[in-house]
């Protein structure tokens with residue numbers, strides 16, 4: 001199976017390229033890694049030529065403008081990159097009978113849920129910020145592109161949350177740097193305690209997407225996150241403990257951090273079943289795997 005990955009140099013994109021490279025169904029040549037130089041969301045019309053040139057059978061769309069505050073400052077650009085480019089990609093794939101997986105976000109929900117359950121695929125999306133709006137519009141455009149299709153081509157939306165893993169600074173690496181600064185100044189580390197989500201390891205998410213593709217039947221909306229929810233402050237305490245830093249983490253309300261965008265307070269997704277029936281492991285177990293990489297990268301950056 002020829003699988004192309006957009007955003008192949010991004011955090012999830014790199015994990016996907018690795019996981020697909022190890023999958024039995026991608027053959028010896030492995031996946032097609034489409035970086036921004038190959039497929040740029042600012043020039044999405046190039047997709048038709050790219051599909052003709054590379055002839056994938058499946059496209060996994062991991063590229064997005066993920067700067068949530070940047071999206072809030074420039075909502076029209078967010079729409080062009082996250083919705084319009086996804087629409088063009090989906091229409092081009094659908095017209096050729098190719099399968100498509102669109103990676104989306106927990107931020108399509110407003111987070112006002114108070115019953116303690118995670119959001120399910122059937123729950124009504126209602127984004128609070130321009131990033132969530134642009135990602136939801138991308139989801140809807142992709143579904144529309146496949147709606148009227150008679151053939152067997154399928155589209156999947158894979159929503160996830162709070163990604164961590166190697167690459168550009170992620171939440172754990174920013175917390176590590178902030179904790180070291182706090183230690184040096186003798187101050188506690190203040191971290192938001194009223195924002196909930198599912199920290200999700202890109203390695204686990206990429207393997208789950210490979211599992212979905214390998215099953216051959218993946219149409220529909222999936223919620224793929226590591227098990228158990230956390231606040232940002234819970235996650236920060238986990239990072240600080242793994243680094244062995246004696247810094248106190250003090251929970252503060254999100255309102256004390258002025259931001260261009262408003263994240264959902266309860267951004268928790270309920271994971272949908274994977275073909276194997278095995279849920280992804282709890283996020284702390286995934287953090288245990290990631291911690292050595294995180295700590296080595298931090299030491300190398302000093």
Ligand SMILES: NC(=O)c1ccc[n+]([C@@H]2O[C@H](COP(=O)([O-])OP(=O)(O)OC[C@H]3O[C@@H](n4cnc5c(N)ncnc54)[C@H](OP(=O)(O)O)[C@@H]3O)[C@@H](O)[C@H]2O)c1
Nearest residue numbers: 007009010011012036041042063064066105160161162163
């Ligand atoms: N990060 C999260 O916590 C999170 C949570 C839920 C869902 N998601 C979704 O998961 C997917 C992967 O996210 P990620 O964390 O791997 O993101 P990422 O590291 O920011 O990667 C996004 C990729 O998109 C590429 N891209 C192509 N054209 C672009 C353009 N014109 N402007 C900006 N970027 C462009 C980027 O290229 P460069 O490498 O050249 O910048 C980058 O490689 C996205 O669909 C995102 O919406 C992410």
